[in-house]
Amino acid sequence: MKKNLTINEIAKIANVSRGTVDRVVNKRGYVAEDKQRQIEKIIKENNFTPNTHARNLALSKSLKVAVILPEHTAGEYWEPIVKSTETAGKNYLPFGLKISYYFYNQNNVETFKAIEKKVFLEKYSAIISSQPQNPSIKSFLRKCTTKKIPFVLLGTNSTKYGALSNLGQDATQGGRLAGKLINYGQEFPAKYLIFNIYNEQNINPNVVSRIEGFKAYFKENKKIKTDLINLSINDEHLSAKIAEKLKSLTKNDGIFIPNSRAHIVAKLLPKEIKVRFLAFDLVNKNLQYLKEGVIDFLINQKPYEQGYRGVELLYRYLATFQEPQEVINIPAEVITIENLTFNEEINFTDKEKSST
Incomplete structure (x- = not known):
């Protein structure tokens, strides 16, 4: 047999x-x-x-998953994650999986405390969240570990938070990729301005690693200079400070934005100044400047794919006892105006179909 x-x-x-x-x-x-x-x-x-035991478990037991993300508006980075987890949730609903959503204000710690209390009270089977960027979320994840509530983190490949699985890109390598792209075919000497527009209450470790990777790529080439400009998103003189820095650019120079805030710089770049411009994330405002030719490259973190796969691996873990990989690397996707797609959900679905 x-x-x-x-x-x-x-x-x-x-x-x-x-x-x-x-x-x-x-x-x-x-x-x-x-x-x-x-x-x-x-x-x-x-x-x-x-595995009939696993199937019976899924059908007889409600598997409750909480998705916890920052508050956001349409067209921002978090929207594809919500859409993908909703789609995955519908697919797994017949097998007992139920998803609930909680959104917190990144600038108000109290909103997260209320969510934490409710999540623990509802006794969820598992949690999906993003890489923690403030002490409140880090504290919450430590409590989840203590309470033996499995959680998946999106947007990171770091294992230091104790997640069941971490889905994201290698941020340092992402920075190196950005360096190679922005410098490809450029004349020497060149200068690259790195605008790090940050939120004091939510420091993103991925952004720090991307900057390190970008600068490391140019470390051995003394002809190329990188100028890191750290600016708070809450600085009342933010626009004026950016505009002043942009005045120093020449045709051989470039701009690197290590997060999704490229549009803030793009709108201040004079039309007569044409330089290499690279940034991260397919948020609507960034896509508009890509279409207009102001931004040359956007590196896509594939948030839709991260969200869908996060739900999928949690279902397998809860219902069929399949241990996921601790780190799932999401390959970087370089977007230009020539290969721009406006619907990441369709793009990911098509790729899934082609792999079957």
């Missing part, structure tokens, strides 16, 4: 993802016809039977 294969083993034989096999086994979601036939053949030949 043949051994009853696991879903992982079937995925390896068929050269597809585990999620693709899961969709065939549970008869949900899209799978290309040729791949579906191939997987069904493997299942039949090997007398595969699903």
Whole structure:
């Protein structure tokens, strides 16, 4: 009698993802016809039977997941994460997974304290959140660890917070990639202005690492200078300080923004000044300046993919006891006006279909 294969083993034989096999086994979601036939053949030949214990658990027990994110408006970085977790939640709802959302004011610690109290009171099975940027969230995550509540962090590949899994890009390598892109084909000598527009209450460690990676890329080339300009988002003279720095730019120079605030600088750049301009994140305001040719490159962190995969791996952990990787690296995607897509949700879905 043949051994009853696991879903992982079937995925390896068929050269597809585990999620693709899961969709065939549970008869949900899209799978290309040729791949579906191939997987069904493997299942039949090997007398595969699903893990009925895990399935019964999912169907009989409500798996409650809390998604905790900063407050935001349409078109900002967090919106794709909300959309993707909603989509994943609908897909897994028939299997007992329920998702609730909590949004906190990044500038008001008290709003997060209220959320923390409610989340613990509701006894969630697991939590999805973003990389902590202030002491309140870090304290909350430590309490989750103590209470043995598993959590997934998006936007980071650091393991220091004790998350079940961390989904994000290597920030230092992201900075090095930015350095290579901004300098590609440039004449020498050149100067690159790094505008770090930060929020004092929410210091993003990814931004710090990107700046380090960017500067490290140019460290051995003495002809190229990097000028780090740290400015508070709450500085009442912010625009004037940026405008003054922009006056020093020449055609061989460039601008690097290590977070999603490129639009703040882009709107102050005089039209007669054309320099290499690179930043992060496909927020609506950044995309507008990319379309207008002011910004040359945007590095996409793929927040939609992070959110969907976060829900997917939590379901597998809670319902089928599958341990996820501690770090899941999300490859960087470089966006230019030539390959710009306006719907990241469709873009990610299409990629999933092509991999099945």
